[in-house]
Amino acid sequence: LKYDLLIKKGLVVDPSQGLNQVGDIAFADGKVAAVGSLSDGDAAEVIDATGLIVTPGLLDLHVHVFPGVSHFGVDADHSNIGKGVTTAVDAGSAGALTFPFFRKHIIEPADTRLYSLLNISSTGMISPNIGELEDLRLADVEAAIAAGRANRDLIVGIKARLSRSTAGENDVAALERALEAADALGVFVMIHVGGTKSPMEKLVNMLRPGDVVTHSYHGNDYGILDDAGRVIDGIKEAQQRGVIFDVGHGAGSFSFDVAEKALSRGFNPGNISSDIHIYNIEGPVFDQVTTISKFMWLGMSLEDVVRLTTESTAKIIDADGLGTLKVGSVGDATILRRDEGKFIMTDSVGRSVTANEKLAHVRTIRSGRVYRP
């Protein structure tokens, strides 16, 4: 048989190819083998996706999956591949000193394709009570570079959490060190903002094109909006010069009000991620599919939200062959259903909205195989 798996008659939404039409997708040898109108007889397994949406395997740029060492951590597969996310990037749960264990015991055994942003703090995120950058000696550039070099296959960037609760007064100094380590490794920096000592504009000005701001639509001090609800000029300029503004919903970092105002002024996210962790997996985040559904409620098209969790994310982490269903690329796909009804969705500051449609995860295909835990 030509194909291991054939997904028939789904609405294929693949922004990387401009696809948004009903069609068939076949997989062979772990890769996408064909897209178009294909014959059942050529495949070992056929899935009928009539009425369903088929996308490239979803990517989540911001998760926490180091349970037992990082207090934020949730089980990697349950929260990702089990919910339609084939590739997830842990955003700084581990630092240089704790990465070896993370790699061996979490990343390597996981069914989800995991990458990591190394925390510039060499301990990573251990305690909710004590910030990992309060003591700047932990922001060890040399240790981060050494760990990054030794694990360049998995470490795609450097994370710096710059809120007062994590960095105290050290936001600028910590970011300088993160940038130094990232420069040496040739990777991007993701900064976590909200409640920082410095205005966001000042921190964002330090970033390079390709660097990422997560929690962009937070409702705390020093956000993207001015007092009149307009996007601050310096923030807009940063986006124009290639700094990526990511969602990173989280338990305290996404406000519908902020997002409504920003989107109404054309300030769309450059990426949608969930920041799924132990304090939000039972709500308000639940999963990445719920997070992208919130942006549909905000008025974005299905195609746009899919792009921001497939093609865009793959480009940020420079992962060739992911986030696309081009023939020959990695055989990851997600099957979704667009449900209609009344769905209550809540942001991180307690505002609930009622949406009349919501995406639901149906099935995950990783490397050409249906994920059946």
Place this chain on the structure above:
Amino acid sequence: LYDMLIRGGTVIDPSQGIDAVQDVAITDGKVAAVEASINVNLAKEVIEAKDMIVTPGLIDMHVHAYPGVCCYGLEPDVTNIARGVTTAMDCGSAGARTFPAFRQHFIERAETRLYALLNISTMGIISSKIGELDDMRWADVEETAEAGRTNRDVVLGVKVRLSGDVVAMDDKLDALKRGIEAAESFGGIVMIHVGDKETPLETLTTHLRPGDVVTHAFRQWGGVASAHRDVVAELREARARGIIFDVGHGAGSCSFDTIETALANEFQPDTISSDVSTISVEGPVFDLVTTMSKFLHYGMELDDVVRCTTEAPAQVMGLGEDLGTLRPGTNGDVTVLSLDEGEFTFTDAEGKTTRAGQKLNPVSTIKGGRLYRPWLR
């Protein structure tokens, strides 16, 4: 029919006062009999131990077995069961915050029987450069007590590292008090790691309770004695009160000069442990049997050295009913050792070397009645 018979070795089991050629039979994972002669036809598997020493499975009361999170951590089986140690206690590599992954990925999976002391610092020992008690907010009594209660089956107490590189001078007693408070809440022991010139050991032992442990007690300074200081009366009183003086050799915590003074003062260790870690496994520590051999070389009786790694640590850990003994009905953990003769060079943590004529080496290890055979797994 016995499952296993270990035949013809010199059995040294201080818990029963045995030091004689005996056979040891094991059935259903437990010691079934220790007798002068047991019929080989009664056993499914026979291990010949002629000219060997047969002891209860050795216990190393001070190891670091959390590699990848703790900077000192080593793979538990390579350094323990493969080297004759059937039971090991990790001493504070993990704190309350990092314990769950340690439990799941190491304690529950290791072939070695692993127990742990929780570090009073909730992050445990991660960095070799920044002490885990540098910022005393990490010394969280409530979180430690909670983790201890939740994991009481494997957590035996609390570790407090009190040397100057780990905690500020002014915070030492506070850290120790927090360790004791946390340990008391779940009925665990406290082990203190000592070692700096400014803190005489007797100023710390007064705060300990009977059953609490001082590790690194035979270090160059800050221990029970030194080349220039005899064992003081306060430390003898502490011992009389039930404070345990443990070796914890490690990369920086065992001095031949101190051993000589202490043994001349008739102050032997209560327990012998290795503190084997990333910075000592390739020397000078290597393993527990090498550490035992050093004390043998400086004049301790073999029976005493074996007691310090079997019955004594089992009692300190509260496991004397099942471990560290060959009493029939207890866990079938047995270590077969050879006492090799030749010329052996031993090095202490200060770089001093000595030539010995004997050395213990592990030959085979039986845990729960099964011969440890990693090559057949």
